[in-house]
Amino acid sequence: xxxxxxxxxxxxxxxxxxxxxxxxxxxxxxxxxxxxxxxxxxxxxxxxxxxxxxxxxxxxxxxxxxxxxxxxxxxxxxxxxxxxxxxxxxxxxxxxxxxxxxxxxxxxxxxxxxxxxxxxxxxxxxxxxxxxxxxxxxxxxxxxxxxxxxxxxxxxxxxxxxxxxxxxxxxxxxxxxxxxxxx
Numbered sequence: 671x672x673x674x675x676x677x678x679x680x681x682x683x684x685x686x687x688x689x690x691x692x693x694x695x696x697x698x699x700x701x702x703x704x705x706x707x708x709x710x711x712x713x714x715x716x717x718x719x720x721x722x723x724x725x726x727x728x729x730x731x732x733x734x735x736x737x738x739x740x741x742x743x744x745x746x747x748x749x750x751x752x753x754x755x756x757x758x759x760x761x762x763x764x765x766x767x768x769x770x771x772x773x774x775x776x777x778x779x780x781x782x783x784x785x786x787x788x789x790x791x792x793x794x795x796x797x798x799x800x801x802x803x804x805x806x807x808x809x810x811x812x813x814x815x816x817x818x819x820x821x822x823x824x825x826x827x828x829x830x831x832x833x834x835x836x837x838x839x840x841x842x843x844x845x846x847x848x849x850x851x852x853x
Contacts, residue, residue: 680692682694683716684850684852686719686852687719687721687723687850687851687852687853688713688714688715688716688719688784688850688851689713689848689849689850690711690712690713690792690807690846690847690848690849691711691807691846691848693848695808696806696807696808696848697806697807697808697809699809700728700729700730700731700804700805700806701729701804701805701806701807701808701809701845701847702731702804702845703794703796703802703803703804703805704802704826705737705796705797705798705799705802706795706796706797706826706827706828707824707825707826707827707828708743708793708795708824708825708826708828708831708832708835709793709794709822709823709824709843709845709847710745710754710791710792710822710823710824710835710840711791711792711793711807711821711822711846711847711848711849712747712789712790712791712819712820712821712822712823713789713790713791713792713851714786714788714789714790715784715785715786715788715790716786717786718783718784718785718786719853720781720782720783720784720853721744721758721778721781721782721783721784721851721852721853722777722778722781722852722853723775723776723777723778723850723851723852723853724742724743724744724758724760724775724776724778724792724849724850724851724852725773725774725775725776725849725850725852726742726773726774726792726794726805726806726847726848726849726850727771727772727773727774727805727806727848728767728769728770728771728772728774728803728804728805728806729770729771729803729804729805729806730770730771730804731770731801731802731803731804732767732768732769732770732772732801732803733766733767733768733796733798733801733802733803734798734800734801734802735800736764736799736800737764737767737796737797737798737800737802738764738797738798738799739762739764739795739796739797739830740762740763740764740765740766740767740795740796740797741759741760741761741762741763741766741776741794741795741831742759742776742778742792742793742794742795742849743756743758743759743760743792743793743795743831744756744757744758744759744778744782744790744791744792744851745757745790745791745792745793745835746782746788746789746790747788747789747790747791751819751837752836752837752838753835753836753837754791754834754835754836754837755833755834756831756832756833756834757782757790758778758779758780758781758782759778759779759831760776760777760778760779761776761779763776767794767796767803770803770804775852782851784851789819790851791823792847792849792851793831793847794847794849795828795830795831797828797829797830805847805848806847806848807845807846807847807848808845808848809844809845809846810844810846811844812842812843812844813842815842815843815844815846816842820837820840821846822842822843822845822846823840823841823842823843824840824841824842824843825840825841826841
């Protein structure tokens with residue numbers, strides 16, 4: 671028997687691009703982030719499009735003065751399902767995440783062809799010796815988010831976005847960051 675999707679599209683999905691989670695599920699509680707963490711939030715596009723931007727929103731904590739790295743990354747899961755590869759990223763911009771409760775949109779260095787047959791993940795990267803920003807999203811039980819296919823994962827203490835990440839090296843997290851990959 672072949673499964674046919676009968677659920678209608680989400681009427682509240684962003685008009686252009688793909689969001690990581692439903693906007694109405696975002697919590698008013700800011701999600702903590704630690705310096706140097708690569709916190710992946712997975713997504714699958716609803717349609718083919720060419721991504722040029724990543725958009726995320728800080729929570730109630732801004733990045734304190736002078737972080738050394740502030741950028742976004744877009745990862746693609748390989749066909750074997752064991753490695754995430756960095757396919758898009760924004761240049762370093764230390765003014766990113768400087769204000770609390772602010773939406774930040776950044777253009778990637780190169781565009782990425784997105785398709786519904788593939789799984790992607792976005793991340794925000796902030797390396798700072800002081801306070802790291804918090805982000806908008808939702809916190810739930812890590813064991814629920816990590817039922818295959820996992821919806822999130824974390825790689826701790828990085829100095830920049832790694833070019834690839836082994837799925838087996840990802841730790842669990844109870845947080846999903848809200849983000850948009852946009853044309």
